[in-house]
Amino acid sequence: MMEDIIKEKTELETMPIISNNARIGLLTDIGKKRKVDEDAILAIESMSAFESKSSQKFLLVLADGMGGHSKGEVASKIVVNTIAEKINPAILSQTNYTFEINKSIQEANQRILQYTSDHPETEGMGSTVVCAVVDGKNVHLANVGDSRIYVISKEEIRRVTKDHSYVQELVDKGEISEEEARVHPKKNVITKAVGIYSELKADTMKLTLADDESLLLCCDGQLIHVEDEEIQEVVVKSDDAQDACKKLVDLANERGGEDNISVILLSSYS
Secondary structure (H helix, E strand, C coil): CECEEECCCCCCCCCCEEECCCCEEEEEECCCCCCCCCEEEEEEEECCCCCCHHHCEEEEEEEEEECHHHCHHHHHHHHHHHHHHHHHHHHHHCCCHHHHHHHHHHHHHHHHHHHHHHCHHHCCCEECEEEEEEECCEEEEEEECCCEEEEECCCCEEECCCCCEHHHHHHHCCCCCHHHHHHCCCCCCECCCECCCCCCCCEEEEEECCCCCEEEEECHHHHCCCCHHHHHHHHHHCCCHHHHHHHHHHHHHHCCCCCCEEEEEECCCC
16 A cells, blocks of 8 residues: 655656655755755655555665756756656566666666757756665665665664766775765766766665664755764764754754755654
């Protein structure tokens, strides 16, 4: 049985489909400096009447559009809508999630390229994406760009995606540290995005969540203002998932809100 609350945010048909499950929190905010919110977020819960709590299934998607005047907000919404369209049936049928996630991201890539071809004024638009299909405790992940996914518990915060960015390449080569990457003048330069080139392959992985672990998806607008350890503290000390999301966004805005800010949190069972 699908229990969705649908909220329209744009003229592009869908956006965000929000589960009423208390474990889910999500929030997007324009920030303090931008004129347009180019992020798009979505969370869908799918659970039949015969499934237990441990068999809950979720689709979580966060996309950070880029392009400014080139309509980055259009690109991010194409990404989110396409993944929802393609993946939701796969969740219900318990198919090969990794294959379907990759296929849906490739489809989003082609749709953005087609949109740009039909609307030349949008040339240069594209989007990052982080996506998680949660089936009980098993999580199938994908990422393109510099949005991130973290696993969080009281003991640690662990980044499970690797940025596709110029500074990440420098970190990998040992030329700069993670701390230096945060303040590098080219920290916003990404090396892979949805909707830029005809060929695209997302990074994918699978992990298993412990009962005390939460899953966080966020864009770089959150990360430029809030350290990982601060994110961990907010998540573990908040009353519920939505409260944690609001506190994270508020904190980023209090520190300047230089970019759009978006977060999705699937809180732990415990």
